Amino acid sequence: MPADRFKVEVEGRSLELSNLDKVLFPQAGFTKGEVIDYYTRIAPVLLPHLRDRALTRIRFPNGVDGGSFFEKNAPAATPGWVRTENLPAPGSSKGRETIDYVVCDELPTLVWLANLAALELHTPQWKIGAHPDVMVVDLDPGAPAALKQCCQVALLMRDRLVADGVEAYPKTSGKKGMQLCCPIAGTQDADVVSGYARRIAQELEHEHPKLIVSKMAKNLRPGKVFIDWSQNNAAKTTVAPYSLRAQPVPAVSTPLTWDEVQAGAAGKRPATRPYTAAEVLRRVAKQGDLLAPLLDGGPELPAR
Structure with a gap:
């Protein structure tokens, strides 16, 4: 395994983290490792607000000064243990009728997303299959x-x-x-x-x-x-x-x-x-x- 990649266990799930020293917030010198650390430590109060909601991510693979992209669909290399839900996609910019959304119910999924430089997490006002709550x-x-x-x-x-x-x-x-x-x-x-x-x-x-x-x-x-x-x-x-x-x-x-x-x-x-x-x-x-x-x-x- 390359030196900039290593495996970790998070609540029984095996993840491969990479490029932890990569600076994602250049003005502050804030690295991907620090992003993962923040999301791990904030998870007890964050996860309840993500649970059972289709998640849209904004990813910044080259940091906040580089390009970014919205991601609704689960990426091709999504681990099998990550919860996904196939749901209607109103307003899809790509004309899709449905999307395989990631649902972030647990810490391993949150760490996996942070490792993908999914800095911003956005949710709808309702849980899957329900009216707005x-x-x-x-x-x-x-x-x-x-x-x-x-x-x-x-x-x-x-x-x-x-x-x-x-x-x-x-x-x-x-x-x-x-x-x-x-x-x-x-x-x-x-x-x-x-x-x-x-x-x-x-x-x-x-x-x-x-x-x-x-x-x-x-x-x-x-x-x-x-x-x-x-x-x-x-x-x-x-x-x-x-x-x-x-x-x-x-x-x-x-x-x-x-x-x-x-x-x-x-x-x-x-x-x-x-x-x-x-x-x-x-x-x-x-x-x-x-x-x-x-x-x-x-x-x-x-x-x-």
């Missing part, structure tokens, strides 16, 4: 608006959702924006969930027209926060909590407390820069999984 709205700032304004909109949206009995849990996107994740009953289809999210976004836009936009046209976004309600569409996925992001540093989509969002709305952290892998590991050691309530289900969304 999470509603997600993406808050995307149009410059000069930034994360500070996203936090302001997040607070407005939280209060509006609470009026309907819907709890929202915030996280950073790991890039310039953030998301609100809401546990729901899993009894309504994606069109209902997307329609509800759109209705709330339009209400808030009407009430705060200088801060919020609900339409997708990019020419409307400068200086405002776009509430992207379409994340609940059947063809959409959202970056998973605790996933790395392809940024100059190993940034992470990071769950937040509402106190932190309040501080961000006032211009303090988290409005300054993304949280990194090392910071997120420390946060989880102290706080646990702030998004654990998403795993417990929630209410049905109100009818119009």
Whole structure:
């Protein structure tokens, strides 16, 4: 076996790891070995959010400064022990009717994916064969608006959702924006969930027209926060909590407390820069999984 490859056992599964010294985040000198280490250590809180969900990966074989590609289909050399599910592929760019998706239910699969430089992990809002059990709205700032304004909109949206009995849990996107994740009953289809999210976004836009936009046209976004309600569409996925992001540093989509969002709305952290892998590991050691309530289900969304 070449010197840059070696076999490991992970929970009884045999894997071959390679090129662990390869730098995937050049600005930070963060290597593939460190990516694997991060995903191994964050697995206890990450895996519950991936379990039973079709996984889309964004792979960066030459690091974040090199090329990348989306991967939905299980690659040809997928080990036999990796769970795959053949599922319909709405919106497939290659015109496929179905795709053999990877499902990341266990640590060996997560380590295998990290070794493939699958830095970003994205999931739909529903488990396989089920209706959406999470509603997600993406808050995307149009410059000069930034994360500070996203936090302001997040607070407005939280209060509006609470009026309907819907709890929202915030996280950073790991890039310039953030998301609100809401546990729901899993009894309504994606069109209902997307329609509800759109209705709330339009209400808030009407009430705060200088801060919020609900339409997708990019020419409307400068200086405002776009509430992207379409994340609940059947063809959409959202970056998973605790996933790395392809940024100059190993940034992470990071769950937040509402106190932190309040501080961000006032211009303090988290409005300054993304949280990194090392910071997120420390946060989880102290706080646990702030998004654990998403795993417990929630209410049905109100009818119009």
